Amino acid sequence: MIEIRDLHTYRGLNYVLQGIDLDIPDGQCTVLLGRNGMGKTTLVQTIMGLLRPRGGTVRIDGTDIAGRPPFAIARRGVALVPQGRRLFPSLTVEENLTLGVSRRSRGSRPAGGAGWTSERVYELFPNLGQRRHHRGNQLSGGEQQMLAIGRALLTGPRLLLMDEPSEGLAPVIVERVGQVIADLREQGLAIFLVEQNYGLAIRSADSVSILANGSVVWRGTPGDLDADPAARESHLGV
């Protein structure tokens, strides 16, 4: 689905991504771990087009989209569940959900992620259905996270970028997020999951990469990582 090669991104004057090589295959959950400040969010934002890389390529099905605007990347089937959720406080739950769905784009979206409607999201997250006319900022943390996921799904993606979806949530809600990730993956959606929560990451992952100081320093399966306490200790501190 996505091939990242030698990607370099600055944040202002900070040289954050220093040559990233990473593949995000179709239909799998690819997990990115790493300590705070190592560039995980910068990588997600670069893939989504929110940051413009200085060099390197990000190929979606062979087409380089590095430096394209976010809306063009979204229309190629990439959706973002951003860190901090970034819901629209001026919009109702329903408006938040359906903002990315336009009559024009419905037909032209890539086929893989088709079929998501607000009704289907409300079935998945009944709490949201009861609050569809509330403002986006009147929800609990867990509901906000579900809304952020639903909003991304309604753009009809084939790849979901999830930036720390467990952040600030109670353990039981984190558990629920883990289920949702597993379900979505089961339905054929590719997921790129950035996490601090080691447990959630390992349970969800097909493959794991670890980011440190702007480059990928370790990659393997969750099993490999579990069997490699040295890597966990030096890169994650867990």
Added chain:
Amino acid sequence: MTEFIVQTINGFTLAGVIFLVSSGFTLIFGVMRVTSLMHGAVFLLGGYVAYSVIGALHNFFWGLAAGTVAMGALGLLVERGLLPLLRHSEFAELLATLGLVFVIDDVSLAIWGGNPLNITLPGVLNDSTTLPFHGIVYPNERFFILGVSVVVAVALYALLRRTRVGAIIRAGVDDREMVSALGINVRVVFSAVFVLGTALAGFAGVLGVPVVGLAPGNDVTILLLALAVVVIGGLGSYEGALLGSVIIALADVYGTAYFPAVSYSVLFIPLVVVLLVRPQGLLGRRSMA
């Protein structure tokens, strides 16, 4: 008492005109983060264009349409032609739109001269009505202006609250990047809002002539009022512009009528109070950065 009632109606009429200007001003800032200092000059130029069109066609409504469309076109030209050259530099955008104020002022002075001009509304609108209380006689044109402002305000509210485009605009005020990440080409929305905002300023510039006149210097006055409105109401907020317009307009007419020596202070006291107590504006959001 009679005086007070008349001043209050005056206040709401002025509020209507100020709202038409500041709603566009606040939306442009909200979605684009551009403080368009040319907004007052657009208001003035819209009136001048209408004055000439009315002179040629002898029809007020053609003048109103011409002033609106011409200013919308000017907005499109600036948004597409000028702003992309300066994108992401707020300071350059401020200076460029300020520079346009001087250009518009000088061109207007050359074409329409420095004397105050007037636009008369047609037919019954140019008459007066005797109100059923206190025997107040009030010009119809001002009721018309108030009525049209209310209609536009309602239409704008419907656009913002009831349509998908409106949802995109409101979401754009909250978080532009995230709107784009949902597959929406925000640049197109920006252009549309900028054009709508400048067209509204042109529209107000024509409609507002019976209230604020048509003369050099009005552009600065209107810009100051619009700035005060959005500071009080909260930058980027439609409801804030509505509330701010009423507060500023009433402060202006009461100040001028009852405290003429310090009328400017009366106008800006609400501004200072809001800045001290609630710097994000009465209906503004603190998180807007």
